Amino acid sequence: MSAANRRIVLASRPHGEPSPAHFRLEEGRVPSPGPGEVLLRTRYLSLDPYMRGRMSAAKSYAKPVEIGEVMVGATVSEVAASQHPEFRVGETVLASAGWQDYALSNGAGLRRLDPEAAPVTTALGILGMPGMTAYTGLLQIGRPKPGETVVVAAAAGPVGSLVGQIARLKGARAVGIAGGPEKCAYLTQELGFDAALDHRASDLAGDLARACPQGIDVYFENVGGAVFEAVLPLLNDFARVPVCGLVSGYNLTELPEGPDRTPLLMRSILTRRLHLQGFIVWDFAECEPDFIREVGGWLREGRVRHREDIVDGLENAPDAFVGLLRGANFGKLVVKVG
Incomplete structure (x- = not known):
């Protein structure tokens, strides 16, 4: 592919409140999938408070992001190329591609999304x-x-x-x-x-x-x-x-x-x-099918409602994340990437 892959990486660890200076926007080549892999193109990126903990080297329940690594994050992604027998080009999936335009996946943990059943961004919020x-x-x-x-x-x-x-x-x-x-x-x-x-x-x-x-x-x-x-x-x-x-x-x-x-x-x-x-x-992974069934049903019936705060552009993710920690967002904070 001729397109560049923009990536937002952790530039330095914050001491106190993070700022956009703790992130760095890089550009690289779009990777090509090998046998058993898919290339994912990010459409939407979720921003969540837990990411602040991943910026710290302190021991926690998950591995921290290392300096120079792509920031972690759940994404709604499109299969852009596939050498995986179970995924076709054009399918929409829930993934963990992080703060970047493209990512490779071996298919583990991907969840197909049906845009007819619910808006795909709900997989990052009320149905995610x-x-x-x-x-x-x-x-x-x-x-x-x-x-x-x-x-x-x-x-x-x-x-x-x-x-x-x-x-x-x-x-x-x-x-x-x-x-x-x-x-x-x-x-x-x-x-x-x-x-x-x-x-x-x-x-x-x-x-x-x-x-x-x-x-x-x-x-x-x-x-x-x-x-x-x-x-x-x-x-x-x-x-x-x-x-x-x-x-x-x-x-x-x-x-x-x-x-x-x-x-x-x-x-x-x-x-x-x-x-x-x-x-x-x-900790309650076994409850996921019940969650999808019950909350999905409530959403379709109009018994629960949700609100999204969508920011346009991957390059604006650092500012939006800093605002999230200050309570500036109103609803589920999502970055529209592509």
Whole structure:
């Protein structure tokens, strides 16, 4: 092929908040597939908070991106050339091609997408990893019961927005915490949350107590920090806390100043018999068929809704990612590549 392959690689590891300077745009030749391989052309790239962790060399649940390597990321890709018996040119697949125009694959992990069944970008959001994170974390760990109160942080994002909607479908009250009045209005007016609170307001703790007069039975944690401090006193006995993310601390370079809050947390866990469980979405990989069937059905029936924030151009991915960590996006952040 005569086209160039643009790649965005990790140029340096950030200390604190990342900036576009930590990425580098390179151009190279488009690779050719060998026997048993397919060449994928990226159409859409997903940007997600977990990528901040991959920029760090600290030990984690996944291998970090090395300096000079292509940034990782899920993609909706088109099969541009194939020497694989199971994939034809022109098919659309969900892949992990990363921040680049083209990538080779041996076919492992590719999932065919049917554009007639749902818009292909949903495979990066409500019918993809974020949607499955919401579905499994809430139902496997949170286990909401009818009449209980479910609170979710980062509620206008692709995970939090589905958590609240599933909670409602299961008969629970849904209270979302988001950044700004526009996002809060979206939660209550479009997604059917019972209440939505602005975490930037002057009295989040008081607002939360008024929105949850019977306490909190399930708290879906995406943020940590000041939001969790407002939630903790309201957790009921035997409350469940799926810990999905802690985005407020992803750019920290040292622990915040102040007293050690660990004894308060541990005493709360003990006396109220709280269940806190961290999880990674693929801990529940066996639930994927149920997730696709159930959430896909709800989406077709209009029982759940979603929102996408699409940025045009691979070259704009670094700026968009930095904005994501600041909460600038509204909905699932996707880059339209080609």
